[in-house]
Amino acid sequence: xxxxxxxxxxxxxxxxxxxxxxxxxxxxxxxxxxxxxxxxxxxxxxxxxxxxxxxxxxxxxxxxxxxxxxxxxxxxxxxxxxxxxxxxxxxxxxxxxxxxxxxxxxxxxxxxxxxxxxxx
Numbered sequence: 001x002x003x004x005x006x007x008x009x010x011x012x013x014x015x016x017x018x019x020x021x022x023x024x025x026x027x028x029x030x031x032x033x034x035x036x037x038x039x040x041x042x043x044x045x046x047x048x049x050x051x052x053x054x055x056x057x058x059x060x061x062x063x064x065x066x067x068x069x070x071x072x073x074x075x076x077x078x079x080x081x082x083x084x085x086x087x088x089x090x091x092x093x094x095x096x097x098x099x100x101x102x103x104x105x106x107x108x109x110x111x112x113x114x115x116x117x118x119x120x
Contacts, residue, residue: 017103026091
């Protein structure tokens with residue numbers, strides 16, 4: 001079953017501890033779609049665009065011929081997952097979870113499964 005971007009994000013919100021999720025264009029830093037609350041997603045989209053760009057530059061400088069699977073940022077109270085969309089260069093999923101309620105392994109697996117089913 002193919003998912004739209006909105007359905008992808010809605011599916012991610014079903015995970016215990018999910019706070020918000022977004023689909024972001026890292027070429028422009030623009031938020032394309034979002035759900036949930038708890039984080040200023042417009043600001044997060046722009047800021048995490050810089051995180052993705054910096055990692056890509058670093059990989060290029062190091063001569064790493066590889067792709068980012070995901071970037072995990074662990075905060076005291078939250079997990080932030082950034083996952084480039086494999087089939088659509090220039091897009092990433094941004095996913096915020098309550099660290100006290102979320103199962104990180106389950107959340108990462110859910111992002112992978114949902115992304116594989118998404119058609120943009």
